[in-house]
Amino acid sequence: MITPEALAERFIPFAGLKYSTEAFIDYCIPASTPKYNYALIGPGVSQNPNQPVSLREPHGFQVGGVSMPHGKTNPAHMHFTCEVFICTRGDWRIEWGFNPQVQSAPIGEGDLVSVPTWIYRGFTNIGVDDGFMFTALGGDNTGGILWGPSTLKAAAEQGVQLTEGYRIVDSRRGDLMEPDERPVQPMTAEEIAQLKHWPPSEMARRIVRFADLGWSSRALLDASLPGCGAELAPAIGLGVSQDRDQLAPVQNPHGLSIEWVRIPPGGQISRHRLQEKQVLIVKEGAVDVTVDTTAGPITHRAQGQAKAWDTFSLPDRCWRTLRNPGATPALGVLMTAGDHRKRIEWDPTVCTQAATETGWALDANGYVAEKRFVDRAQR
Secondary structure: OEOHHHHHHOEEOHHHOOEEOOOOHHHHOHHHOOOEEEEEEOOOOOOOOOOOEEEOOOOOEEEEEEEOOOOOEEEEEEOOOOEEEEEEEOOEEEEEEOOOOEEEEEEOOOOEEEEOOOOEEEEEEOOOOOOEEEEEEEOOOOOOOEEOHHHHHHHHOOOEEEEOOOOEEEHHHOOOOOOOOOEOOOOOHHHHHOOOOOOHHHHHHHEEOHHHOOOEOOOOHHHHOOOOOOEEEEEEOOOOOOOOOOOOOEOOOOOEEEEEEEEOOOOEEEEEEOOOOEEEEEEEEEEEEEEEEOOEEEEEEEEEOOOOEOEEEEOOOOOEEEEOOOOOOEEEEEEEEOOOOOOOEEOHHHHHHHHHHHOEEEOOOOOEEEHHHHHHHOO
């Protein structure tokens, strides 16, 4: 069981976030600066040893954030594990390919895009100056980052180089490359040509528009109970949904699942626990997160506002309740570790209440079903 002090460390209020404007080599490129990089859970792929990190505990995935003024661009780079962008404010243009043509697609508030591994990607703020995106990276060890040839060239023109050991050498500050160091070598045009080509039609299937979400009111066993009523909409992978008919639009392994959650005013997700670590980002409204600790139940309130979105890391194997104390729906994103389907363990009283008051139960596969059919099959 977790201590109150350890639980408090898992609450990451947006107002307390710290950023770096020199997380990557592109800080020196005029078209890319200023850019504010945030590391909420895990260090991500930051190349700055002084990058502030809100919570370093391994989760099996990492959560970050990025903001930059209108017109600024994060240039071409590549990842080896999944990279998911979740837009919470503004409008962005997601770019990919650079092979040599650049493909692109716009996303707006509430939209989510999963960029495939092993392709170059970038993004540009085409909206308000304080636009913001959360990011999810797969794995505790992401394997680092590969910069595109054009990015390394643009940085070198500003007097900044990246060594093979991924140390940034900024000659403008008097940095010198050590005798045994050499600049990192970018991929050649021939090597880039061997990478998979992703036409816009294929990438469109990896963009989950908020307007297209498939919400289910039977995704949780307690949803039909008085004072509950939460809904889920899967986006990526196998999550916690107990609706057998729900499938995420993006299904390939990411190392985590991502689902939207919506809790009505005064509603809740009843007492339950998971074997996996889970992260909640509140987009709108408020969620009171109550977790059993060594000192009894402790509640933290995470809120989502127009320009600020609190994050909470829910510990594995700990009983918790999520409640909306407000007069408007609470909307958030749930990220849960692992590519497998997650099984919610409900407090026994929830199962009893669902059976007696609504006639619902969980079938042998862990999905919500009418109890009369489940019981009939067990005779």
